[in-house]
Amino acid sequence: MKEIVIISNYYPPEKGAAANRIEQLALKLKQNNYKVSVLCPLGNYPKGELFPEYKGKFSVTENREGITVKRLWIYPSVSKNLLVRLISVLSFSLSLFFYLLLKKTPHKVVVQSPPLLLSFISVLVLSWKKKKIILNVSDLWPLAAIELNAIKKNSFSHKFSLFMERCIYKKATLIIGQSNEIITHIHSVFPEKRCYLYRNFPDHKVAEMELETIENQPIKLFYAGLLGIAQGVLELCQKIDLEGLNIELHLFGEGAEKKSVEALISSANERKIFFHGMMERNDLHEKLKTFDIAIVPLKVRIYGSVPSKIFEYGALGFPILYFGGGEGETIVEENNLGWVASVGDYSDLNSKLKTISEFTRLDLENMKKSVWETSNSIFDLDEQMKHLLTEAVF
Structure with a gap:
């Protein structure tokens, strides 16, 4: 059976589109005869505090629907303070750095980006170990951060983010992007990079529509x-x-x-x-x-x-x-x-x-x-x- 590991900053029981997207990818790979494992932080999102079952723990290994989930230590936060958020991302990135460096991992690895720092560190170590790196890009950073006024254009953080962005695109074996605009952007930097569209389609098909339209209601x-x-x-x-x-x-x-x-x-x-x-x-x-x-x-x-x-x-x-x-x-x-x-x-x-x-x-x-x-x-x-x-x- 083919083995593959997915690295993500989010995974259920955490909530939200990012966690759902990665879980669906993991389950679909499993359905197609892959042995799938996931590396992610201890559950904390979206509140920015560890879920009760993870408090006081440095790492946890779980089995969720046949997927092996390895959760590593993180200093959780959803603070609006950019420095605090950076420390939070860096804490998991360092946990992941040492894990990837010291532990044996499958040859094929899917790396989720953003967060940019997390994907940069992951790609850096995996490229040293000559793994097949499948970069899954769901948003364009730092471009999105500029548009949201989260960082200033041409600031140090912007320039360093650009460096990390170019690095992960260059070192990735291939890239899957959530939109055509993402793929167009990557090709503007690396025209020869193998890129594929991967929409975040749901996996909850039903035989017939179950919605009800009730009379005399707003x-x-x-x-x-x-x-x-x-x-x-x-x-x-x-x-x-x-x-x-x-x-x-x-x-x-x-x-x-x-x-x-x-x-x-x-x-x-x-x-x-x-x-x-x-x-x-x-x-x-x-x-x-x-x-x-x-x-x-x-x-x-x-x-x-x-x-x-x-x-x-x-x-x-x-x-x-x-x-x-x-x-x-x-x-x-x-x-x-x-x-x-x-x-x-x-x-x-x-x-x-x-x-x-x-x-x-x-x-x-x-x-x-x-x-x-x-x-x-x-x-x-x-x-x-x-x-x-x-x-x-x-």
Whole structure:
């Protein structure tokens, strides 16, 4: 049986798109007769504190659905302070450095990037040991950090990040990217590098759509995911205008903006915004069966970023209200998955909401069926994996 190890900063029971994406990759490789192991930190995300089962431990080895998961020490944090966040990433990176240096690992290794420092250290050691390095790029750093104003252009941190970025692209055997923009960017630096598109398609196909459209209820718009800076959910709550509309906004998730979002909602009940906290993925999907539309926002247009929520909720049958620009906008428009509002333009967003508010329950029911059929015909994780295996990516 072929062996492969995946290095990631996130893995269940941690929540969020990154953890789900890596778990799906691990399980799909296992289904295709790979012996899969994962190297990741002790569980701490998204709260930035160790889960109770990992407190007081330096490392833990687990078996999750036939995947061997080796968790290494980390100093956890989700602080907005860049230095504290850097220390947190560095702590796991050092644990990983010594583990990779001293322990025997399979010849094939998938390295998740970002975090950039983590992938840089991993690729550096693995290249010394002459491993096959499959770099999985889900966002472009430091470019995304510049667009989010997390670091200043031409600063030392920017220049050092650029150095690390170029290094991991150069030393990787091949690269899988989450978007065409990511692949275009990498080819602009290394034109001959083998690159493959690897979308974050979901793996929860059902024989028929399970969503319910309930009569005499407001249209339930929802956001489910990370409440972080990049998503801009706090600003969304501040600027969305639901007054006079037959629409409610429901929020699910955890992250840096959680307390601010809760405080805003508690001080403005008339805004028709409701916060439900974090839920397990299966419980969330069950809860959402009577909801109507998924909103997918980004604070600014981030080159290379395609939010996985487009595929996740499209596959369940939810029309998408996309508010993030870039390649995600193109996917929603070209496949008739819902509506697009210009990123950062709340006048446009509120105009789209007025249009949505006029939809009848029959209009919504028909749209859900159309989105479900389209998504399940084109967002096929098994076909994608089959193609990559045929191309000898893994």
